Amino acid sequence: MAPATRPLLRAAALLLLLLAASRQTTGAPVANELRCQCLQTMAGVHFKNIQSLKVTPPGPHCTQTEVIATLKNGQEACLNPEAPMVQKIVQKMLKTGISK
Numbered sequence: 001m002a003p004a005t006r007p008l009l010r011a012a013a014l015l016l017l018l019l020a021a022s023r024q025t026t027g028a029p030v031a032n033e034l035r036c037q038c039l040q041t042m043a044g045v046h047f048k049n050i051q052s053l054k055v056t057p058p059g060p061h062c063t064q065t066e067v068i069a070t071l072k073n074g075q076e077a078c079l080n081p082e083a084p085m086v087q088k089i090v091q092k093m094l095k096t097g098i099s100k
Contacts (some may be wrong), residue, residue, distance in 0.1 A: 012096070017022075020052070034061045035059070035061060035062060036061070036062035036063075036064065036066065037056070037062070037066055037068065037078070038066045038067075038068065038078030039078075040078065041067075041078045041079055041080040041081075041083075042077055042078065042079055042080065043079075043080055043083045043085060043086070044079060044080075044083055044085035044086050044089065045069060045071065045079070045089075047089055047092060049071050049072055049096075050069045050070070050071060050089065050093070051070045051071060051072045051088065052070045053067065053068070053069050053070070053089070053093045054066075054067070054068045054069075054070070055067050055090060058069070064081075065081045066078065066081070067079040067080075067081045067086055067090060069089075076078055
């Protein structure tokens with residue numbers, strides 16, 4: 001590898017790390033890895049703002065059920081599966097067939 005490209009690669013790697021770190025907002029899922037995607041959860045969002053819903057049962061990657069809503073504005077939100085509002089949203093999405 002040419003010596004001139006090494007600083008460019010380091011800068012690109014640093015930029016990717018900064019972008020990944022800035023993505024860690026409240027309720028936002030983490031990248032697909034062998035760990036829990038939701039570090040923090042929200043009690044709920046308005047049903048009309050949800051485009052799709054993904055429910056991940058506990059498994060080797062994570063010991064807790066995860067509910068990830070993709071909102072109509074493109075953002076993803078981790079929802080607390082124990083919250084009564086989230087349970088109602090999941091049931092409603094299953095009835096309408098919109099879930100992922």
